[in-house]
Amino acid sequence: MRTLDVITIGRSSVDLYGQQIGGRLEDMGSFAKYAGGSPTNIACGTARLGLRSAVITRVGDEHVGRFIREQLAREGVDTRGVATDPERLTALVLLGIRD
Secondary structure, three states: OOOOOEEEEOOOEEEEEEOOOOOOHHHOOOEEEEEEOHHHHHHHHHHHOOOOEEEEEEEEOOHHHHHHHHHHHHHOOEOOOEEEEOOOOOEEEEEOOOO
């Protein structure tokens, strides 16, 4: 078993960021998709810095949950603590970026 440097616990989501910087969310025409949630972001960031990182979270058994699990693996984050919940959907967040 691999020793870990960082373990984060909490919400994972998919963040959809509006690509029209400074525009109103109502007027957004396109979005970029990212794995989100503070614990998820910290686990990915520390893995990029070379630390052995893991996250304890739960995702739904659907395409959004699979995206998060696959993105964590691509980032080098240990996913043993990612549970799949067959009853609930994964969180989805829509965001606009101000000037």
